[in-house]
Amino acid sequence: MLRLLRAENHRPRNDVINIMNFPTIFSITEDEIDLNDLLAKITLTSTGAAAIFTGMVRGLTTRNEAHETEYLEYEAYIPMAEAKMKQVAEEIRERWPVVEGIAIVQRIGKLYPKTPTVLIACTAAHRDTGVFEAARYGIDRLKEIVPIWKKEVSPDGEFWVEGEYIPKAGE
Amino acid sequence: MLRLLRAENHRPRNDVINIMNFPTIFSITEDEIDLNDLLAKITLTSTGAAAIFTGMVRGLTTRNEAHETEYLEYEAYIPMAEAKMKQVAEEIRERWPVVEGIAIVQRIGKLYPKTPTVLIACTAAHRDTGVFEAARYGIDRLKEIVPIWKKEVSPDGEFWVEGEYIPKAGE
């Protein structure tokens, strides 16, 4: 009974947290991506689960045209990329309101194989509430609308990697 | 044409990597879970994507019976837990042969809110090959068959948290 009363007291407090204190981190950086630090920043007292995706530079690709990569050179249209990362975070919150913290980080510059270049992490109270789907959605959207490009430098020379997605009006 | 020839040369070499060098880490530890370190250990030259799940101690739970937690005390039947983590990794490899590296870590001892207590990470060449599903499967299985328990210590007293899953023969 005490528990139930306490539960009633918690709810409004928690709603306030929902609205005001859910952390959203987005960053375009030349520094190493620190997973421990980012996870800590999006973990609240009410958080019990995190789904994290990272993309790394492949040195050896076997899908489609097999090739080796010496390094990738990333560049971004920084102010727009930050705005679009914010938009991806908002889209996630709209679709999965249970998501508590969101971190979206893109590392740019010259990046060698095995280096993490992109991270998206979502936290929630429980793991069965869509946190995996939210992270998956985030990385897919990032690849579609955030203006970041990479030039691949390989033993065969260098070339820009181009995407295929054409954003629609309002995206 | 050069590329195609190179591709032919890569494939057998890559198959050898598949069989021999795919890293599998499992550990039960009292130490902090270091995501950066674990990710680096399961990233190969052919790796382009990682899906990572972590579970944290919640200080405040609102689902079902709302309550606060001061800390959790984890214990494991260590040699069996290690064997069952290995089994979970094998089940993942059987279902998603594209998975390259797997890390499964459970932290035990007295753990306070916001602390990561469990991690499962899977890497693969590409993100659309089941790496998210593999990590999700891993954490679900971990919760079913790996002999680890936690005692919850809250302002209301302490009690063991019990699961519900009854393993079947051969599990």
Add this chain to the structure above:
Amino acid sequence: MNRVKLLFFATLRDRAGTKAVELDVPSDLTVLGLKHKISDEYPNLKESMKSVLITINREYAFDETVIPPNAELAMFPPVSGGSWR
């Protein structure tokens, strides 16, 4: 008779008041028989026998299994590691 080691974890350990015991058991004793034996010898654990998990040499075991000599047995509640859903 077979000599076996029996480990207790979590609630079972708390109720047994010990982490492990050594037992001499009939060589045809099944897991179900073990549960009855424990219920008789450890009244505190009787209630726990309804939902207990039992392992033999670190593999889950079931009522009809016969306990082999020198087995490492363990008794514990359904597991709850990882995150709590």
Add this chain to the structure above:
Amino acid sequence: MNRVKLLFFATLRDRAGTKAVELDVPSDLTVLGLKHKISDEYPNLKESMKSVLITINREYAFDETVIPPNAELAMFPPVSGGSWR
């Protein structure tokens, strides 16, 4: 005439040989009109105009949109950040 800033990224920057230009454009110029203008003035970029993405003040823009005064425009190929599938 409107004064606008036009940024180039990735392949477009390489082909233009510059990161940014300032342009005076007719006040009723659309995105489609801008593509024609760039094709004429930067022959190296003519081929790129087929699949180029254009943004106005950091939002994606489309052929019929009229370019506002003092706009920050950008031209680039479809994006390829994150991981390559």
